[in-house]
């Protein structure tokens with residue numbers, strides 16, 4: 001029997017309060033350990049798709065399973081536990097600029113402490129050791145005591161990845177993680193995500209605008225257009241012309 005998918009969308013729709021359709025009848029089965037890249041024009045629904053998985057956005061109807069459990073109605077402790085299993089990386093890194101790399105990474109453990117402890121910076125020795133291991137994992141240990149805003153964009157993004165590693169995530173969601181980076185640092189960030197996927201068996205889902213990067217890193221590419229999945233192929237079957245079509249605007253055709 002095939003292994004249960006780690007993420008499963010069944011007829012998922014998402015309509016925003018103002019009536020905008022974010023997702024339309026999404027049916028998607030994502031196996032554990034896949035490196036999935038989501039492409040599509042601006043406004044196609046890529047961020048919405050990603051953010052339904054950790055419930056930053058709720059869905060309007062349908063069913064959404066993570067690791068076998070239907071999560072769309074999760075609240076309280078169940079929701080917090082779900083979110084711990086899912087690391088999220090953003091385009092603009094979301095680091096505290098004036099704080100050290102070490103403190104930024106330790107903040108990935110905040111969800112595990114009562115608020116007063118994390119406010120006072122009372123992290124345990126085992127967490128401080130874990131922060132060292134996480135930074136070593138992304139080749140950033142030498143910057144442990146640097147201020148976040150002294151780092152290049154690519155280095156900041158790797159610190160953001162180290163911060164999510166503090167949660168021991170099974171899934172990493174990366175929403176345009178390289179949109180603010182130059183080509184060289186783009187490679188270090190994408191390579192880091194790929195190595196977490198291949199060596200640590202994390203399932204990685206990345207929204208990208210770059211078709212060439214999608215082809216370079218993905219196991220599978222899906223294309224969205226107006227909230228719908230209009231393309232879904234394993235990398236060995238992906239053709240350049242198909243991808244160009246996803247990026248065609250109404251005016252082009």
Ligand SMILES: Nc1ncnc2c1ncn2[C@@H]1O[C@H](COP(=O)(O)OP(=O)(O)OP(=O)(O)O)[C@@H](O)[C@H]1O
Nearest residue numbers: 016018020021022041042043044045046047048049
């Ligand atoms: N909070 C919101 N309220 C209302 N509409 C929203 C909200 N967030 C996104 N949308 C709309 O939902 C649709 C999908 O947006 P989404 O951000 O998911 O697209 P995207 O493919 O990630 O775009 P981009 O590449 O620009 O980030 C768009 O029409 C967008 O305007």
